[in-house]
Amino acid sequence: MRHEQRLETRTAESRAFADRVQVAMTASATFNALPFDDLAARAAVLAELFGRALPESVTILPPFYCDYGLGASFGDKVFINQGCFFLDLGGISLGSRVLIGPRVTLTSAGHPVEPSERFAAITHAPIVVEDDVWIGAAATVAPGVTIGRGSVVGAGAVVATDVPPMSLVTGTSLVTRRRLGSGADPTT
Numbered sequence: 001m002r003h004e005q006r007l008e009t010r011t012a013e014s015r016a017f018a019d020r021v022q023v024a025m026t027a028s029a030t031f032n033a034l035p036f037d038d039l040a041a042r043a044a045v046l047a048e049l050f051g052r053a054l055p056e057s058v059t060i061l062p063p064f065y066c067d068y069g070l071g072a073s074f075g076d077k078v079f080i081n082q083g084c085f086f087l088d089l090g091g092i093s094l095g096s097r098v099l100i101g102p103r104v105t106l107t108s109a110g111h112p113v114e115p116s117e118r119f120a121a122i123t124h125a126p127i128v129v130e131d132d133v134w135i136g137a138a139a140t141v142a143p144g145v146t147i148g149r150g151s152v153v154g155a156g157a158v159v160a161t162d163v164p165p166m167s168l169v170t171g172t173s174l175v176t177r178r179r180l181g182s183g184a185d186p187t188t
Helices: 012-033 039-050
Strands: 005-008 064-066 072-074 084-087 092-094 105-107 121-124 127-129
Touching: 005 012, 012 039, 012 064, 105 127
Parallel strands: 064 084, 072 092, 084 105, 092 127
Antiparallel strands: 005 121
16 A cells, blocks of 8 residues: 555554553544434534534534544545444544445554464555545445545545546455465464
């Protein structure tokens, strides 16, 4: 992935990340349990989750799940439908007037692809969603992706490469990019 960084496990930084995950998961659970019409309480919990108050024009419908919180930023008039997942360690930047359909996953973090390295680090790279983008229901956006201004990501799409501005992308595909390691069993 482009701009990939690593957070090595068993470090002070990874411990701080794990501690923050506990805060974010608790805030997400609290948000999801609040009465839907308690807008003030919902705004307060989201401010705790994201480390700052969101623009008043941002709408996030529960249930909503976020594992870090401090890596997400929001433009004006963002709408996030029900059942969305944000893994934002690498950063998730949403421009203005972004529409996100139900069950969308934005994951800016993952693990190294080599089996021998998977438990040694968390990889992360920013996701950038520019102004006026619409991401359809159940789409998944991978780390390091930029979705250009005005584009539409169709429902169920898996987006692992950049989307040019003013484009419509759909579908999923499985492409073998390369063979991993020597084929040795990673558990040995």
